[in-house]
Each structure stands twice: as structure tokens, then as C-alpha cells.
Amino acid sequence: MNLRQTVTAAFVARATRRIHNQVLSLASTENSNEFATSYHAPVMWKECVEALLEGRDERRRGLTLLDGTLGGGGHSEAILQRLTAGDVLFGCDVDPQALKTATGRLERYLPGNTSHGPFFVPVQSNFGSLVETLAKTIHPISNKPIVESSLDGFLLDLGVSSHQIDCAERGFSFQQQGPLDMRMSGVGMTAADLCNELDVFELKRILKEYGDEPRAAKIADSIVRCRPLSTTSDLVEAVAAVTPEYAKKGRRMGRTATLARVFQSLRIVVNQEYQVLENVLTRVAPTLLRSGGKLVVLSYHSMEDRATKRAMRDGTLERSQRDERDMYGNTIGPPRPFRTLGKKRKASLEEVDVNPRARSATLRVAEKLEN
Known part of the structure; x- marks a missing residue:
């Protein structure tokens, strides 16, 4: 077996294990939380x-x-x-x-x-x-x-x-491509409005106050430089431009955790x-x-x-x-x-x-x- 075949086999094996674990997880969820649905699983x-x-x-x-x-x-x-x-x-x-x-x-x-x-x-x-x-x-x-x-x-x-997060057109998730919306009720200012209209100092305050974001200043600068932002992917790219995918200081400083805090901060403000x-x-x-x-x-x-x-x-x-x-x-x-x-x-x-x-x-x- 050559190197390419070995890498391919390893990739397939990992993918198979991942799918298998997801199936087991779903089955376990259904058995342990009788009130969970595809819409949402109630916590505690x-x-x-x-x-x-x-x-x-x-x-x-x-x-x-x-x-x-x-x-x-x-x-x-x-x-x-x-x-x-x-x-x-x-x-x-x-x-x-x-x-x-x-x-x-x-x-x-x-x-x-x-x-x-x-x-x-x-x-x-x-x-x-x-x-x-x-x-x-x-x-x-x-x-x-x-x-x-x-x-x-x-x-x-x-x-x-879970439904709101997983629904791409609502714009709550950085893992889904969709409009940068985040409104619960469907009325009022969107997250895109905040990103495109607020000055860098107000964006920094929002990220710091509502997300406890350590890179608030850098991310606010990047958002302003990347304007206009209209989709979740636009915001992800603006954050990624100043945030490493992985950080030596731990998961909290990595890109995934940072995106979660940024999206959370904007959602809190959009919905007051x-x-x-x-x-x-x-x-x-x-x-x-x-x-x-x-x-x-x-x-x-x-x-x-x-x-x-x-x-x-x-x-x-x-x-x-x-x-x-x-x-x-x-x-x-x-x-x-x-x-x-x-x-x-x-x-x-x-x-x-x-x-x-x-x-x-x-x-x-x-x-x-x-x-």
C-alpha cells in the first residue's frame, strides 16, 4: 500500500468512526431525553x-x-x-x-x-x-x-x-452560511446593521461587555476594514483575519471559541x-x-x-x-x-x-x- 492509499484509508476510517459516534449520540439522546425533538432538546x-x-x-x-x-x-x-x-x-x-x-x-x-x-x-x-x-x-x-x-x-x-442556531437563514450560527440577521422576532436592526453602522469604539465595547472577548479591539478594527458585511461568512472572515485557528494559550483563544463569543455578543445587542x-x-x-x-x-x-x-x-x-x-x-x-x-x-x-x-x-x- 503506497502513501496515498494509506492516507486515504486513514481518512475513511476516521470518517466512519465519526459517523458511527454521531449515530450512537443521536440514539442516546433520544433514549435519555424523552422531550427532545429535532427542533430543540430541553436542558436539565x-x-x-x-x-x-x-x-x-x-x-x-x-x-x-x-x-x-x-x-x-x-x-x-x-x-x-x-x-x-x-x-x-x-x-x-x-x-x-x-x-x-x-x-x-x-x-x-x-x-x-x-x-x-x-x-x-x-x-x-x-x-x-x-x-x-x-x-x-x-x-x-x-x-x-x-x-x-x-x-x-x-x-x-x-x-x-437548537432550531434557531441550526436554521441558516436566521444567521445565529458561524457554522452555517446565511444572512447576518440574528433577530428573534424578525423586526428591528440586524447584526449586519450593527457591523456596518457602528464605529470601532462601540463595536469594541459590545464585544468586551457582552462576550468578554480578549481580542475585542483587533476584531472591531477588522470588522470595520471588511465592510460591508452581509452574511455570516463575511463576519467569520473578518474574525479569522485577526484570530489564529489554534492558539497556544488554549481553546478559549482559538478561532472557534472566539467566533462563538463574537456571535453571542451581537445576538445579545440585536435582541436587547x-x-x-x-x-x-x-x-x-x-x-x-x-x-x-x-x-x-x-x-x-x-x-x-x-x-x-x-x-x-x-x-x-x-x-x-x-x-x-x-x-x-x-x-x-x-x-x-x-x-x-x-x-x-x-x-x-x-x-x-x-x-x-x-x-x-x-x-x-x-x-x-x-x-
């Missing part, structure tokens, strides 16, 4: 359901819960299977395609399709606007709008769904995710949850997790407010709305093996205090 669904329903008094009927980030409906289906007659789950998503897909999946729980429940009610809204949206949404049992202190549990999964997150953690959740209600949050990067931790601990994301104390050492400011329950949790190694996107997930749980 067992832990989320347990956190929402822990301590439920079986004598008390009529829970009202909210899945604030419906996505593919995996978490919602897992919750509904644990609920009983008289319980209601509202599912919210700003993405009309996600809402349509999840509603079709959960059709059997719609009020018009079942007489006793549990019921599922889809709601199209940005979760930061839920106080106003739910005030116009009728509860299928009480026939009254959802008002303050109405919810027994509130789930927030802050990750982008930080402002919406601050609103939902400090205003929406404290307003809608009753005393003793549970707030369950899955975050996927350090900025989200820091915000969640501060909101659950202090009721605010402002460091200055948190640190102000009177002459006796007591914290100054309004009463804290939450009590943190337990420590943060991470996905199990078994779940990460079959769903690598679970690796970065962090779960935090809090309980609403007395008003």
Missing part, C-alpha cells in the same frame, strides 16, 4: 420540573405556571405531564415560528381540546413585557386576566434554541437581551409571582448568570444599590423580593455527553418572599 428538564413543583401541597389544586421562554416546547411538555386537572401552564415566546411549533406539539392540552386540563395557553410576547401582555390574557378556568401575584412558578430558559433580562428579573418576576412562588432560571454564559444571581440575592442588578449600608451595617434599599434556594446546579456529565449545548448551562432557583 428534570431539574427544572422538580424545582417548579417541589413542595407542592397535593391538597391544593389549580396551579398557574409560566414557561417564559417556550422555544420548542420541551420544558412545557415535561411540566404538563406532571400537572393535574385544574392546573394551567402559560407558554410565552417572541418568535412566532417557535410559538407555532410548540403549540402544535402541545395541541392536546389546549383549552378547546380538553375539558378538564391541565391546560396549555400559548402567548406571543417578549418575556420582558409579560406583565402587560398577561393582563390582557384570560385564564381558561377563572376567566379573568392574569394579574399581580398570580403565578405559582416561573421558568426562564435563556438559551437560544440584557435589558430584557434585567426587566424580567427585577420587575416582571417579582410582580407576577405570589409569595412562595418559584423562579427557575437556566442561563448559558457568565453575564446572564451574574445577573440572575444578583437579582435573586439582592433584587437589583445595580452594584451601587447592593453595597449601600446604614450606620448599623444594614443594607439600604427596598426589601429583597427573593430567597435563593440551594446552590447553582450544572447539567450532569451524562446529559452533556448526549447534548453538548448543556455544558454551559447553569440552573438557579429562588422563592418569592412575602410582599
